[in-house]
Amino acid sequence: MNFLIAQAPATPPLNFWNGDNATAGLWIKIIIGLVLGFALMIGLLFAPTRMRRPIVVTFTFLAGLFWMVQWLWPRAGEGVTEPTNATEGVALWLKDALPVVTDFANILTAFLLGLGIYSLVSIHGKRLIKKQTDWVFSGILLLSIVIMMIFGYADWLTRLGEGAAKVELVPGFWNRGRDLLFDGMLQQMDAAMFSLIAFFILSAAYRAFRIRSIESTILLSTALIVMISIMGAIVFMLDSAAAPVSNNLKLSEIAGWITGSLQTPAIRAINFGVGVGALAMGIRLWLSLDRGGVSG
Amino acid sequence: MQWADTGWINILFVLVLITAMLTMILTNIKRSKASREGLYIRRIxxxxxxxxxxxxxxxxxxxxxxxxxxxxxxxxxxxxxxxxxxxxxxxxxxxxxxxxxxxxxxxxxxxxxxxxxxxxxxxxxxxxxxxxxxxxxxxxxxxxxxxxxxxxxxxxxxxxxxxxxxxxxxxxxxxxxxxxxxxxxxxxxxxxxxxxxxxxxxxxxxxxxxxxxxxxxREPVLVGSLVGQDIGKILIAGYVLLGVAFNSAQQFERTTDPDTQTSRPLKSDERLMYMIFNPDPNRGKPKEEEEK
Amino acid sequence: MADLAQEERTFGEKLQSLPRQVLYLILIVVISASVIASKFAGPALVLPNKPGNNAIEFYATVMNVPEGSTVAIQSDWTNSTRGESAGQLESLLRILMRRNVKFMVYSLADPQAPQVARDTIARITLERKLKGEREYKRWDDWISLGFFPNGEGTAKSIQSDIRKAFKGKRDVSPEGPRDVYQSPVLKNIQTLDDLGLYINITASKTIDVLIERLKFKPARFGDFEVKNKLGSMCTGVMGPETVNYYSAGLLFGLVVGLNGVVEMETLMENGVNWPEGKKTVEYAKDKQLVVPGWTGKQNYARGTSYYFALHTGMALLILAVLAGNIGMWLARSGKGKNA
The missing domain is CATH 3.40.50 (Rossmann fold)
Incomplete structure (x- = not known):
């Protein structure tokens, strides 16, 4: 395919994975891709059951291997487009392949989103048709999906190319409609849901912070110090009172010590544990060591 | 101390740690598979x-x-x-x-x-x-x-x-x-x-x-992996202690300031650990030279 | 039976099991009253605040970034956290506009975030216009780059080649939509280190993405040294995690939550170690550092107006915890007597 690359314009950069628009080379690549894809699908469908696990294991390993190599392989220097040795060749190939592999993942996710929407429509559609309990809410949900899709798509059409900047200056019917639905309703409902947390924090703290043991007493005392340290006016008063005695007795100093010397190292330690756990989980998934986890 | 500014020592540092952890995880999976009673894990x-x-x-x-x-x-x-x-x-x-x-x-x-x-x-x-x-x-x-x-x-x-x-x-x-x-x-x-x-x-x-x-x-693969994870955490703790030891020792070290040519204690960004993880080829050079 | 049990409940038992609806009602009344009181009282209700080192370092760095340079603002918040994040962005914008620093704004977290940021910019621009200050113009002084769905990939390309990272993006110029790289804001930016500063205003974990992918060289703004050009303004909940990065020297400064907004507003009013400030804000780490403020200008704003509500809200929380514990203690001691 080198002849394609040599004749190609500078932008967009051409490589093994793409081709110039409407050229025979690109069509050949598309056809090879389609044939390989169908062959793979048919092969998987007709593969004997005992072969399925080795196939899945191989695919998982290869997919993981790409990311491992991508992470570990040395990068080609800035501005290098033609490899001068094998290391640079692999580095450049990996660089070209990265957006393609990411696209694979994005396309797969898009299909999966379709399945997700199917789940929603199927559950709520059934409830609506059979007029089960709360069917009105299901109806509102489905109606909202349809309206949002229409306005979202129409808005997207008007923003194509130079439209985006024009819409910023003079929004049209579809743009205003989408803004009303998205900014005027969805965003505000999001904010309302978020603000519920204030109420829940109060009721949870009232219920949970009880002096039942030494540990809970320590927890409550430190929590009180940190909570008071957020109230600037109180800190100001207490600090002024403590200043003549000792700087170490200032509330801001004590709260700072709790944050810097107790809380931060604890968070780091927990994060180390979580990181190592994710690493172990990752290696088990990559090498297919898990056999369905706890489901046996 | 310019040798610490190469930029590859920190990569080596991390690679050694991750390789050691992965080895521990895989070794313990193998050990757990071979063990009859299974490895011990605490109650949660x-x-x-x-x-x-x-x-x-x-x-x-x-x-x-x-x-x-x-x-x-x-x-x-x-x-x-x-x-x-x-x-x-x-x-x-x-x-x-x-x-x-x-x-x-x-x-x-x-x-x-x-x-x-x-x-x-x-x-x-x-x-x-x-x-x-x-x-x-x-x-x-x-x-x-x-x-x-x-x-x-x-x-x-x-x-x-x-x-x-x-x-x-x-x-x-x-x-x-x-x-x-x-x-x-x-x-x-x-x-x-x-x-x-x-x-x-x-x-x-x-x-x-x-x-x-x-x-x-209690599947051997998972139990072994868990034990390996714990050893991995001990390794990280070891690395942290190493950093603490180096930084503590260097608190007493003095250096000649490149600008004033006088002796002074090391600044926090002139210590070995900081330099390893923040490579900068211009470090240690006088300001004028650096600006060039 | 249930009624009988209700009647037999002692004061202590009632105090330790207040219905949650009662707590919610008290919270609504207290917070609403506090916000309304702040609104009417205005400057009379400016509560004292002592800025921490993290906020002082943030303010000092933003105040030292050279005039005319470009600051990248990655605005990753939406209306949900406007109580904290809006005040943070507003205070940052006031400083940048007063100091004639250019900025570009974009989001790697939420498709709605750029619009929310643009609305905030419009508010501050109008505020300046009403006060007769220079109008901050889109295209010449600031640009909006919109939303980038692949946060990790975009951060990676900003690091490797900032001239390609925003390729194809257009913004509104007086002549119509144009390529953003033609704007005076981005014209002279060739590498990441050409940026004055990179500031992330976030309600989530987006700072992790930047810490892992962006690497700034240490820089000097005149005599002012900056070890890292990355700074963060985050919500209160994200504070404890982000403090990790600040204390490890990976951020030039950190502003946390509503308290952080008030710290910024206090610093804007009084400066740092600044003799002309109404109050002295000391920076214990470096007593030689003097950073001026903007006494007499619109410094106290959103943060200060919510600060009283933060106090009453926290006081209510503490009272609720104390009430629960006193109730538990009374109930237990009562039981002891009966036995």
Missing amino acids: AGLNAIDEAIGRSTEMGKPVLMVPGIGGLNAISVQALNIFAYVTRTAARFANPIRLCCADAAVYTVAQEIISDVYNKEGLADRYDQDSVRFVSDRQFAFAAGVSGIILREQTAATFFLGEFFAESLIFAETANSIGAIQVASSTETTQTPFFIAACDYVLIGDEFYAASAYLS
Whole structure:
């Protein structure tokens, strides 16, 4: 395919994975891709059951291997487009392949989103048709999906190319409609849901912070110090009172010590544990060591 | 000390650590497979509560709710689904209804496969309700509202919130608490763990979440991996101690200031550990030379 | 039976099991009253605040970034956290506009975030216009680059080649939509280190993405040294995690939550070690550092107006915890007597 690359314009950069628009080379690549894809699908469908696990294991390993190599392989220097040795060749190939592999993942996710929407429509559609309990809410949900899709798509059409900047200056019917639905309703409902947390924090703290043991007493005392340290006016008063005695007795100093010397190292330690756990989980998934986890 | 500014020492530093950890994990998996009695792992209270929670919902005839967080398909959500497979298996044996709510389409698809697989393996395929695994929404607070609605409408008796949770954690936990559901929760996000501790009955903190599948199944691969993880953590602690030792020793070291040519103690960014992780070829040169 | 049990409940038992609806009602009344009181009282209700080192370092760095340079603002918040994040962005914008520093704004977290940021910019621009200050013009002084769905990939390309990272993006210029690289804001930016500063205003974990992918060289603004050009303004909940990065020297400064907004507003009014400020804000780490403020200008704003509500809210939380504990203690001691 080198002849394609040599004749190609500078932008967009051409490589093994793409081709110039409407050229025979690109069509050949598309056809090879389609044939390989169908062959793979048919092969998987007709593969004997005992072969399925080795196939899945191989695919998982290869997919993981790409990311491992991508992470570990040395990068080609800035501005290098033609490899001068094998290391640079692999580095450049990996660089070209990265957006393609990411696209694979994005396309797969898009299909999966379709399945997700199917789940929603199927559950709520059934409830609506059979007029089960709360069917009105299901109806509102489905109606909202349809309206949002229409306005979202129409808005997207008007923003194509130079439209985006024009819409910023003079929004049209579809743009205003989408803004009303998205900014005027969805965003505000999001904010309302978020603000519920204030109420829940109060009721949870009232219920949970009880002096039942030494540990809970320590927890409550430190929590009180940190909570008071957020109230600037109180800190100001207490600090002024403590200043003549000792700087170490200032509330801001004590709260700072709790944050810097107790809380931060604890968070780091927990994060180390979580990181190592994710690493172990990752290696088990990559090498297919898990056999369905706890489901046996 | 310019040799510390090469930029590759820090990579070597990290690579050695990760390779050592991976070796420990794989070696212990092998050791666990070879061992007859299995390796020892300590008791985790939150995981003992899983059976208790399912038992209670069976007594009440109410569904068990599971939420694998709002993150995408990654090690965290897969681990959550692994634990949910165990919960589902126990619930399926008692013919208890389940609800598994997903915020990510990819997680939803994998969850559907895992859950239907659990019912099939238990020989209870007829008890599997396709609508029990649901995609609710991929917007954070729409998902929070949807799941809270399910909790309140269906009066779930046991709830499991395991995975990547953010601001919605307290909304779920308090809503479930308001109807008296027994709750087991864990978030890999340290910022959300306090909210779960305040509102839930049992909380798995930090990497206890990753220990869960090993604890529940006692499968040699998982138990071995868990032991390997712990050795990995000891290695990290060793690295941290090494850093502390170097930094403490260098507190007493003095250097000649390149600008004033006078002797002074080392600044924090002139210490070995800082230099290894922040390579800068211009360091140590006088200001004028650096600006050129 | 239930009624009988209700009647037999002692004061202690009632105090330790207040219905949640009562707590919610008290919270609504207290917070609403506090916000309304702040609104009417205005400057009379400016509560004292002592800025921490993290906020002082943030303020000092933003105040030292050279005039005319470009600051990247990655605005990753939406209306949900406007109580904290809006005040943070507003205070940052006031400083940048007063100091004639250019900026570009974009989001790697939420498709709605750029619109929310643009609305905030419009508010501050109008505020300046009403006060007769120079109008901050889109295209010449600031640009909006919109939303980038692949946060990790975009951060990676900003690091490797900032001239390609925003390729194809257009913004509104007086002549119509044009390529953003033609704007005076981005014209002279060739590498990441050409940026004056990179500031992330976030309600989530987006700072992790930047810490892992962006690497700034240490820089000097005159005599002022900057070890890292990355700074963060985050919500209160994200504070404890982000403090990790600040204390490890990976951030030039950190502003946390509503308290952080008030710290910024206090610093804007009084400066740092600044003799002309109404109050002295000391920076213990470096007593030689003097950073001026903007006494007499619109410094106290959103943060200050919510600060009283933060105090009453926290006081209510503490009172609720104390009430629960006193109730528990009374109930227990009562039981002891009966036995």
